[in-house]
Amino acid sequence: MTGYILHRLASAILVVFLVTIISFSVMSLVPGDPASVVAGANATPDEIAAIRIQLGLHLPYHERLLNWVAGLLQGDLGRSILLQRTVAEAVAERLPVTIALSIYAMALTLVLGVGLGVFAAVRQNSWVDQLCMTVALLGVSLPNVWLAILFVMFFSVYLGWFPTGGYVPFDQSISGALVALTLPAIALSLTQIGLLARMARSSMLEVLRQDYVQTARAKGLPRWSVIGKHALKNVMIPLVTVFGIILSLSLSGTVVIETVFSLPGMGRLIVNAIQRRDYPVIQGGLLLTASALVLVNLAVDLLYAWLDPRVRYAD
Amino acid sequence: MKPWAGLSDKGLVDSLSDKSAATKGNDTMILRTGATVAAVLLATVAFAPAEAQIPQKGGTLTIGVPNGIPTFDVMASTDDTGRVIHLHMYEPLIGRNEKLEAAPMLAESWTVSADGLTYTFKIRKGVVFHNGKVLTSADAKASIERYMRMSVRRRYLEDVAEVSAPDADTVALKLKQVRPLFMNNFSQPEVIVAMLPSEEAAKDANKIESIGTGPYKLQEYKPDSHVRLVRHDRYAADTRSAGRDGYVGNKQSHIDTLNFRIIPESSAMIAALEAGEIDMAEWVPDKSVPTLKKNPKLTHVNIMPAGMQSLSVNIAQPPMDKLLVRRAVQAALDIDEIMDAARDGNYQLNHSVQYPGYATYPGDRGKESYNKKDQALAKKLLAEAGYKGEPVIIISAVTFDWHAATALVIAEQLKAVGMKVELKSMDWPAVVALRSRMDGWHLNPGFFGTGPWLGDPLISIASLIGPTPGNNFKDGPLYDYARDMENLPTAEGRLQAWFKAQDRIIDQVLMIKLGDMGHSQMLSNRIQGFTKFRTARLWNVWLQN
Structure with a gap:
């Protein structure tokens, strides 16, 4: 197993490196550079050209690429052109916001998604099943940006229960942070809850028809023990695969949610950097995002082995 | 000097005592439409009769702005949102008054030599930077030279041949040739010739610490979240003026903290305004104005033309x-x-x-x-x-x-x-x-x-x-x-x-x-003393409890 993990990590480094080289090259091909953003909308072509030289953007592609790779090999992600700080500092500021939002949203997704799916399967074809699946279908169908705005109008403006946006750091106020993240987390998780609930329902229905479940029932075990102890663990194997995909979707979904709720997270950092051509931030952000996704996939593969003893990876 | 525009020949500058004969001699612009100008500018400044009320000190004013700022280097950008924030932090020797004429800010006075080539500025005494350092001619010289070296609008000073500091309170600019519009360029608020401490002025573009002389100083900047300014307690207000005057005059920072919240999504900006989380939206879409106007707690301000x-x-x-x-x-x-x-x-x-x-x-x-x-x-x-x-x-x-x-x-x-x-x-x-x-x-x-x-x-x-x-x-x-x-x-x-x-x-x-x-802004009725201008001025403004 150790050998397998080391092998996967080695190939992950290669994947991440390739992702950054490709993204650097693609961004070099996209027209426009940060000089126009720094100069402002009223700047003349000559003023923008002068700023381009100040920022070193007149250097040829290969020279900029070599500078970037040389810095990277020394652990230096570079300095943002527009944020007055290093990329590492910018990421360190933003990561807690996105991690907190993602954990909150994933917790809601797991509890509500699996809960709704299992509940619907157990009460198959009843009104409970219909209700759970309607909720799941709405979650999948409604765009989360629309829901987010609706939540803000109703829960923040009309009822005044939650702030309309902004982030409160956990070290400042735990309750404040949780309140500030509640609406964004709900808006972010609804699609994922819908997906997971539908998947959990069908997996559970399949498992409930298996012989070992029938045997457990025949032995007279209580119903919730059969479901909770015997069926649920087997339902989790396909769900872990979906969970990995959902986590990736969730990370990309944070971009929209962070914008609507004015949260200074990683999603906005990268999207703004792309829109304003802040090359070092794009590179650093993509490097970390790619690394995170590769590690999530590795973790999912390892979870298989833990959940299902039949799965073994060769060293 | 008002080579292009102005309200009348008797502006604020004329009322200040140290204006040279040479400067006055150039003020010959024929104001063919003075009455209309007066009407336009009166319309510009007529909002809120609160100057007569007693200002209250303290509080935090939260302003929603639609985007972050690309740089805190005041000389490096023409960005609009950046200008709103920078004009609270930085000041030039000469700025523009309410009539858009060049008028002293950090300068006590200025004179122009008889040949029209040398402009000499006396620096106002007691001006202190946000870091506690007193402004001297060495800082002024270094700041002007930096502007000439790296500013996005360095073309405004391209005719300056030499900057000198004859004594600690005087800085002089010698031009290569006579330029009737020089003071226009030197005083423009677009990319101000801000006074920086000389050690900061030695730095390249986008490498400076945010240290100015303005009524507010930078406390915290979180990209994509907020820019927080706090009162500069040792701010040297220009007591020669009775009150606010364009970008110059007697600036009083009644409010403790100015919190510029970056809200890119316009519906989120409107929601924050209606929920009372922000006191002012620096910009709202015009299509939302009819609805927002129905809210009795808000006031609409339209800057036309913007x-x-x-x-x-x-x-x-x-x-x-x-x-x-x-x-x-x-x-x-x-x-x-x-x-x-x-x-x-x-x-x-x-x-x-x-x-x-x-x-x-x-x-x-x-x-x-x-x-x-x-x-x-x-x-x-x-x-x-x-x-x-x-x-x-x-x-x-x-x-x-x-x-x-x-x-x-x-x-x-x-x-x-x-x-x-x-x-x-x-x-x-x-x-x-x-x-x-x-x-x-x-x-x-x-x-x-x-x-x-x-x-x-x-x-x-x-x-x-x-x-x-x-x-x-x-x-x-x-x-x-x-x-x-x-x-x-x-x-x-x-x-x-x-x-x-x-x-x-x-x-x-x-x-x-x-x-x-036009440019629509929305303000909470808590805000007192606000008068509209091309960019929001939050000095001499206070919050009603």
Whole structure:
């Protein structure tokens, strides 16, 4: 197993490196550079050209690429052109916001998604099943940006229960942070809850028809023990695969949610950097995002082995 | 000196005692439309009669701004949001007063030598930077030299040959040649010649610490979240004035903290305003104004005009190299339709790149070619030009929805007269990159704000007269007029040169002026003492408990 993990990590480094080289090259091909953003909308072509030289953007592609790779090999992600700080500092500021939002949203997704799916399967074809699946279908169908705005109008403006946006750091106020993240987390998780609930329902229905479940029932075990102890663990194997995909979707979904709720997270950092051509931030952000996704996939593969003893990876 | 615009010959500057005879001698601009100017500026400053009330000290004012700022280097950018924040943190020696005239800020006074080449500024005593250091002539010299070295608008000081500091309180600028508009450039609030500590002024662009002399200092900047300014407790208010006066005057920081919250999504901005989480929205979409006006806790402020929408023409690229084709485009446009789409009704028609009521406004001169919406004439001109359906590419930045809307309507209007139009939408950096090329585009909607507002036509047409003109065409007569606008010794001569320049731009369709745009702000009624201006001024403002 150790050998397998080391092998996967080695190939992950290669994947991440390739992702950054490709993204650097693609961004070099996209027209426009940060000089126009720094100069402002009223700047003349000559003023923008002068700023381009100040920022070193007149250097040829290969020279900029070599500078970037040389810095990277020394652990230096570079300095943002527009944020007055290093990329590492910018990421360190933003990561807690996105991690907190993602954990909150994933917790809601797991509890509500699996809960709704299992509940619907157990009460198959009843009104409970219909209700759970309607909720799941709405979650999948409604765009989360629309829901987010609706939540803000109703829960923040009309009822005044939650702030309309902004982030409160956990070290400042735990309750404040949780309140500030509640609406964004709900808006972010609804699609994922819908997906997971539908998947959990069908997996559970399949498992409930298996012989070992029938045997457990025949032995007279209580119903919730059969479901909770015997069926649920087997339902989790396909769900872990979906969970990995959902986590990736969730990370990309944070971009929209962070914008609507004015949260200074990683999603906005990268999207703004792309829109304003802040090359070092794009590179650093993509490097970390790619690394995170590769590690999530590795973790999912390892979870298989833990959940299902039949799965073994060769060293 | 007020070489272009002003309310009257008796401005605030004249009331200050240290003005030289040489300076006064240059104030000869004929103000043909003084009464109208007065009306415009009175309308600009008439909001909120709260100056008479007793200000309350303390509190936090939260202002929603639609985007973050690209740099905290005050000399490095023309960015609008950046300007709003920087003008609370930094100050120049000379600024602009309410009438937009050059007036002392950190300078006690200034004099001009008899030959008109040397400007000498006495620095006001007791001015302290945010880091506690006292402002001296060494800081002033280093700051001006930095501006000349790296500022995005260093062309404003390109005629300065030498900066010297004869004593600790005096800084002198020697020009290479007499420049009647020098004080105009030195005092402009677009990219201010900010005073920085000399050790910061030695640093390159975007490398400085945010240390100024303004009434507020930077406490925290979290990109994509907020910029928090706090009161500069050792701020040296200019007690020569009774109160606020444009960007100069007696600035009092009644509010403890100014929290600029960055809210890019307009619906989120409106929600934050209605929920009372922000006290002011620096900008709201005009379509939301009727609903917001129904909220009794809010006040709508419309700055009209706040900027101009124009259409750049790439003259290097056929078929726009043909004058008749350009005139056909000019004839085809229905400006009302375009501006209404761009600004949801918050616009005014205006054929000039100067505003009605300004001394530099040419009246109806040039109006005959504006907003003709004459499709028959456009078709006739296209036929005379031998237009054979060559594609016309309009590029627009989706980053700004008014540009996208402008481009869309223009595309349809040109199609209606038989032109083959390709509309290409992209983000702002891509538009800037593309329009700097000689090919790949023909028309591009653009916006400019501060230059026209300052009443300086040279700033308004800067993109047509630089070393690399934005329309990719160096029009000889226009460059000659621009030189006259800058160098003729009398104000009347410079004004006439400007009128000829505008005639030339309209006649040759070197660009097309579309219209003037308003800018809607919303304020909580808690805010007292606020008066509207081109950019929000939050000094001399307080919060009602």
